[in-house]
Amino acid sequence: GQNIDQPTEMTATEGAIVQINCTYQTSGFNGLFWYQQHAGEAPTFLSYNVLDGLEEKGRFSSFLSRSKGYSYLLLKELQMKDSASYLCAALYNFNKFYFGSGTKLNVKP
């Protein structure tokens, strides 16, 4: 729902920086969330943007542009344990979270 789009898969090298993009429908939009999900496990919360700009949390940063319906998750100093799926989720009408299909990130040595 809500046309949340993100790339299906990305590959990056240990120690590098990777940016995962997400676009979403702007009507009714309230906030953008990023989750990490390892295979067979539940999604775990990474970051949350309501206003335009960059939110930084250690090696992870997330950016939001409300007017463009665009967000990205930036992962720095990649580690092997960062190999996982990254889910973009948008909150609409103050009550529902819609998720993208997830971006599978492969970190190689």
Add this chain to the structure above:
Amino acid sequence: DTGVSQDPRHKITKRGQNVTFRCDPISEHNRLYWYRQTLGQGPEFLTYFQNEAQLEKSRLLSDRFSAERPKGSFSTLEIQRTEQGDSAMYLCASSQPYGRMNTEAFFGQGTRLTVV
């Protein structure tokens, strides 16, 4: 309170049987969500409660699916006459109302359903 808990973690059932899953949200969270996730896909919204009221149900949810949250605390999701297409991970999440700190949804570990 250690987070959202779901029971059982795994369920194997024969086609045509009924199954029921339980979710216990974080105690101070008044919002509770059910999602379904299949391999390689993101979680798909099924239904949502605010306290005991079921405020929305996805069109994806057939009449075989029903969810309750009788006292505004734990919730159950029942699937009647299961079909092989119901095989998926069923995720429960809870959150505080929007506008408070920590509005993000916290997920349980999920119930993996296999219909044979």
